[in-house]
Amino acid sequence: MHNPYVHSPVKPGATLDQIDTPALCLDADALEANIARAADICRRNAKQWRPHSKGHKSPALARLQLDVGAIGVTCAKLGEAEVMAAHGIRDILIANQVVGPQKVRRLAMLRRSADPIVAVDDVHHVAEIADAARALGVEIRLLVEVDIGLARAGCPSGQATLDLAREIDGTAGVTLAGIMGYEGHLLTIEDVEEKRLAIEKAMAELVDNRDRILAADLPCPIVSAGGTGSFRYTVACPGITELQAGGLVMMDVFYRQACQVEDFQNALSLVTTVVSRPNTERVIVDAGRKSHNVELRLPVVQGRDDLVAVRFSAEHGELKVVGGGTGPAIGERLCLVPGYSDLTNVLHDEFYVFRDGRLADVWPLLGRGKIR
Ligand SMILES: Cc1ncc(COP(=O)(O)O)c(C=O)c1O
Numbered sequence: 001m002h003n004p005y006v007h008s009p010v011k012p013g014a015t016l017d018q019i020d021t022p023a024l025c026l027d028a029d030a031l032e033a034n035i036a037r038a039a040d041i042c043r044r045n046a047k048q049w050r051p052h053s054k055g056h057k058s059p060a061l062a063r064l065q066l067d068v069g070a071i072g073v074t075c076a077k078l079g080e081a082e083v084m085a086a087h088g089i090r091d092i093l094i095a096n097q098v099v100g101p102q103k104v105r106r107l108a109m110l111r112r113s114a115d116p117i118v119a120v121d122d123v124h125h126v127a128e129i130a131d132a133a134r135a136l137g138v139e140i141r142l143l144v145e146v147d148i149g150l151a152r153a154g155c156p157s158g159q160a161t162l163d164l165a166r167e168i169d170g171t172a173g174v175t176l177a178g179i180m181g182y183e184g185h186l187l188t189i190e191d192v193e194e195k196r197l198a199i200e201k202a203m204a205e206l207v208d209n210r211d212r213i214l215a216a217d218l219p220c221p222i223v224s225a226g227g228t229g230s231f232r233y234t235v236a237c238p239g240i241t242e243l244q245a246g247g248l249v250m251m252d253v254f255y256r257q258a259c260q261v262e263d264f265q266n267a268l269s270l271v272t273t274v275v276s277r278p279n280t281e282r283v284i285v286d287a288g289r290k291s292h293n294v295e296l297r298l299p300v301v302q303g304r305d306d307l308v309a310v311r312f313s314a315e316h317g318e319l320k321v322v323g324g325g326t327g328p329a330i331g332e333r334l335c336l337v338p339g340y341s342d343l344t345n346v347l348h349d350e351f352y353v354f355r356d357g358r359l360a361d362v363w364p365l366l367g368r369g370k371i372r
Contacts, residue, residue, distance in 0.1 A: 010352075010359060011359070012358075012360065016271060016335075021272050021286055022292075023271045023352050024344070024345065024348040025268070025352045027266075027269070029355060031249055031250070031267040034250075034251070034265055034267055038248055038264075039065070049065070049245075050070060050073060051065050051070055051246040051249070052074040052227070053080065053084065056246070056250065057083075057345065057370075058366065059087035059366055061351075062084060063089075066089065071242065072092055072093065073089055073092055074092075074093045074094075074095050074244045076096050077094070077370055078103055078110070078372065079371065080367040082106070084367070085113050085116075086113075091114075091115055093116070093119075093244070095119050095182070095244060096119055097118075097121065098118050098125070099128065101132075104132035105132050105136075107133075108135065111139070111140055112136075112138065116141070117143055117222070118140065118143070119142075119144075120144060121144065121153050121155040121164070123164065123167050126164070129174055130171045139173060139174065141174070143177050143224065144178075144180075144209075146180070146206055148183060150182055150183065152182075157206075157209055158212070161179065161209045165218050166216065169219070176218060176219055177222050178223055179209055179220060179222070180244075181205075183225060183230050186202060186230060188258045195260075199233040199237070203225060204239075207237075221241070222242060223240050223241045226240070226244050227245050227247075228248040228255050228259065228261060229259030231261070232261075249264070250267050250341045250345075251267060251268060252268065252344070254296045254297045254340045256337075266302070268337070269335040271335050272286050272333070274328045274330050274331060277329065281320055282321075283320070284316055284318055285318075285319060285336075286316075288312050288314045289313065289314050291347055292338050292344040293347070294312045295340070298312075298339050301337075302334075305323070306323045307319045307322070307328070346368050348365060350363060350364045350365065351363045
C-alpha cells in the first residue's frame with residue numbers, strides 16, 4: 001500500500017533523536033484515538049464520515065479511517081483522487097470543480113477504477129463532464145455545491161440550485177447524487193453560542209435546498225458539509241447525511257485556538273533542532289517557512305511553557321525563552337505543533353509515524369503536488 005522507508009535511511013524502531021530534522025511526525029496512538037473519536041461521534045449522530053484528505057494526502061492514513069467506518073474520502077483535487085483510487089479507495093468526493101478537456105477526460109477514466117463524485121455549480125460543468133462520461137461509456141455522480149455563505153464557489157440557494165439539480169438529473173452520463181455546502185466562513189466565530197446558531201442556520205439553508213429538490217421529485221441522497229472547525233455543531237444538524245471534516249485527526253494551533261476545537265489530541269508535530277543560541281533569550285531552530293506554515297497561526301512548542309514562537313524566515317525559526325530559565329542548548333530537539341497543518345504538510349515528503357517513542361512507519365504524502 002505505502003512504501004515505508006524509501007525516502008529515509010532511518011530504520012523501524014528508531015527514536016525521535018535518530019530522525020534528522022526538520023521532520024513531520026505523527027503520534028500513532030493520538031492519531032488513532034482521534035480517528036476513532038470522529039468516527040464514533042458521526043455514528044452517534046447517525047451521520048456518515050467522508051473525511052477530507054487534503055490535509056494529509058496519505059492513502060495509508062485514509063485506510064485507517066476506512067477501517068473504522070469512514071465511507072470514503074474527500075479530496076480537493078482530481079490528482080489527489082487519482083492517488084487515492086490507485087490505492088484501492090473507490091468512494092471519493094472531489095469537493096471542487098473539475099474543469100477543462102484534459103481533466104474531464106481523466107475524470108471519466110478514473111470512473112473505471114473508482115466511483116468519484118464531483119461538485120458542480122454551473123451547467124457548464126454538467127455538460128462538460130457528461131460529454132466526457134458518455135464518450136467513455138461511464139456514468140459520473142455529481143453534487144450541486146451550494147453557496148451557504150462562504151462566498152467562494154457554489155450555486156445560490158433556492159431556484160438556481162434546483163434548476164441545476166434538474167439539469168443533472170436530465171442529462172445522460174451523469175447522476176444527481178445530492179448537494180454539498182461548506183460553512184468555512186463560520187469556523188472562527190468566538191462566541192460559541194453565536195457560532196452554533198450560525199452553523200445551524202447555514203445547515204438549515206442547505207437542507208432547505210434538499211427539500212426543494214425532493215419536492216420536485218428529484219433524488220438527493222447526499223447532503224454533505226462540515227469541517228474540523230465546525231464539526232461538533234454540524235454533526236448534530238438534522239438533514240446532513242455526511243461530514244467532510246478531516247484535519248481533526250491531526251489537529252494544529254489554528255483548529256485549537258481560532259476554531260476552539262477541544263476534543264481532539266495533537267497527533268501532528270514538526271520536530272526541529274536548536275541550531276543556534278545567539279543570546280540568553282533567543283533560540284534559533286532549523287524550521288523556517290519552508291518547513292511549516294506560520295501565516296494563520298504561529299506554532300506552539302510542545303511541553304515547553306518556557307518557549308514562545310516569535311518569528312520565522314525561510315530556513316530559520318526564532319523562539320524566545322520566557323520565565324527566566326536558560327532554555328534549550330544547541331543540538332536539542334524541540335517538537336512544534338504546527339500553526340496550520342494543511343499548508344504545513346504539503347512542504348514534506350513523508351510522515352514519520354511514532355508509537356511509544358519508536359518509529360513504527362513512514363507514510364509518504366503521495367497526494368502532495370497533485371494540484372491538477
Ligand atoms: C470543501 C471543504 N470541505 C471541508 C473542509 C474542511 O477540511 P478540514 O476538516 O480538513 O479543515 C474544507 C477546508 O478548506 C473544504 O474546503
